[in-house]
Amino acid sequence: MSKIPDKLKEDVLKAKEKVERYNEITLVHHDDADGICSAALAMLGLGLGKKIRRICLEKLFPEAIRLIHSRQKSNELVVYVDLGSPHVKAISENLREGSVLVIDHHDPEIVDDERIVHINPELYGLKGESDASASTMVYVTFKLMGKNILEHAFLAVVGSAEIPGSLRGLNEIPLNDAEITGRVRRYVSRTSEKYYVDFHGLRKPHYIISSIITTISSIGYYKEGPKYAIKACLEGFTKEIMNFYEEMKELRKELFEKAFGIIRSEGLRKTKHTQWFNVGKLFYDVGVKTIGLFTSQLRYKSIVNSDKYILGFMEMNPEIPGLGRLPKELLKVSGRVPPLLEEKIRAGEMPSIADVMIEATKHVGGFADGHMFASSGIIEKRYVEKFVEEFDRIVDEKMGRKGILKYFT
Numbered sequence: 281m282s283k284i285p286d287k288l289k290e291d292v293l294k295a296k297e298k299v300e301r302y303n304e305i306t307l308v309h310h311d312d313a314d315g316i317c318s319a320a321l322a323m324l325g326l327g328l329g330k331k332i333r334r335i336c337l338e339k340l341f342p343e344a345i346r347l348i349h350s351r352q353k354s355n356e357l358v359v360y361v362d363l364g365s366p367h368v369k370a371i372s373e374n375l376r377e378g379s380v381l382v383i384d385h386h387d388p389e390i391v392d393d394e395r396i397v398h399i400n401p402e403l404y405g406l407k408g409e410s411d412a413s414a415s416t417m418v419y420v421t422f423k424l425m426g427k428n429i430l431e432h433a434f435l436a437v438v439g440s441a442e443i444p445g446s447l448r449g450l451n452e453i454p455l456n457d458a459e460i461t462g463r464v465r466r467y468v469s470r471t472s473e474k475y476y477v478d479f480h481g482l483r484k485p486h487y488i489i490s491s492i493i494t495t496i497s498s499i500g501y502y503k504e505g506p507k508y509a510i511k512a513c514l515e516g517f518t519k520e521i522m523n524f525y526e527e528m529k530e531l532r533k534e535l536f537e538k539a540f541g542i543i544r545s546e547g548l549r550k551t552k553h554t555q556w557f558n559v560g561k562l563f564y565d566v567g568v569k570t571i572g573l574f575t576s577q578l579r580y581k582s583i584v585n586s587d588k589y590i591l592g593f594m595e596m597n598p599e600i601p602g603l604g605r606l607p608k609e610l611l612k613v614s615g616r617v618p619p620l621l622e623e624k625i626r627a628g629e630m631p632s633i634a635d636v637m638i639e640a641t642k643h644v645g646g647f648a649d650g651h652m653f654a655s656s657g658i659i660e661k662r663y664v665e666k667f668v669e670e671f672d673r674i675v676d677e678k679m680g681r682k683g684i685l686k687y688f689t
């Protein structure tokens with residue numbers, strides 16, 4: 281059982297003081313299952329009676345940070361869950377009145393600002409990608425505050441499904457609590473552990489519940505999907521919500537068929553190191569996660585060249601539900617790699633797709649994140665060709681550097 285770090289206890293005391301001092305709350309959360317479960321747990325911890333305005337974001341756009349804090353009142357606390365840590369500097373710069381609580385597990389920036397309480401496993405010497413999901417951090421925070429959320433520990437187990445392998449570190453705290461309340465059963469075999477969750481009566485492994493929640497929330501992003509997903513966390517999958525889930529699955533299937541149709545008839549556009557396509561406004565009314573899911577599926581198709589990075593673009597609906605409109609015409613880009621290229625990246629013969637994409641987006645005023653084999657970013661629509669050119673150039677540059685290094689090491 282993981283010990284609770286002293287620094288975390290100190291930060292929770294600071295958070296408690298903020299939560300008690302402010303009577304208006306804006307809760308900003310991510311749109312995947314971890315973000316949804318974090319939001320549901322935060323609502324329970326803050327008190328369902330409290331006035332809470334909720335904003336679900338697919339990405340924490342700089343413009344969104346500006347909008348959120350330009351409207352913040354002096355009696356208002358903005359709580360970020362499952363996002364915010366990588367952007368605390370921007371949050372601090374935009375913060376004018378009121379305070380902020382960030383509870384996240386993504387790689388944090390560090391900022392010295394009394395108005396911001398920042399809770400993140402990485403700040404306590406733990407790992408955000410394995411020791412704690414955001415929902416675990418939210419659960420532990422409110423548990424330490426003395427809030428009665430034991431009965432909802434299972435939500436943190438569902439949120440933790442994004443962490444690969446067995447639940448370890450701080451994730452074991454909600455896991456053990458959920459076992460005590462009988463909402464989760466752990467099955468241990470020689471090779472793995474499985475967690476069966478009693479999700480308001482529906483008994484399924486935690487990753488299945490997690491994927492249902494993500495589909496509802498992200499495919500349904502512009503259709504109040506996040507609201508339904510949080511409602512499901514608090515009340516279960518009612519018939520109404522299950523119908524919505526079926527509709528979203530059907531919608532995704534239709535859109536994917538249409539997108540494959542476009543690619544089959546038009547082919548992929550090829551450059552030295554990339555193969556790319558743009559579905560235009562086809563995914564305009566579903567969440568931007570859709571292009572990532574679609575591009576992932578494309579990796580195994582015969583139309584794909586096994587040596588080139590795959591880049592999928594979609595036009596993004598600039599309206600953020602509950603917040604406002606982003607000022608520019610933006611594209612979401614998802615980068616994936618075919619299996620053979622993945623081997624080359626693993627062997628260090630080709631550069632990590634995230635490394636290339638982070639640099640390439642910067643050159644056109646956008647931003648990106650990700651890891652060796654998958655990444656995503658946002659750029660302005662007018663820069664798509666330039667971005668692909670930059671991508672090619674940066675791959676060459678990184679390969680060249682590696683080429684030279686070979687002789688010296």
Ligand SMILES: [Mn+2]
Nearest residue numbers: 314315362414
């Ligand atoms: Mn997360």
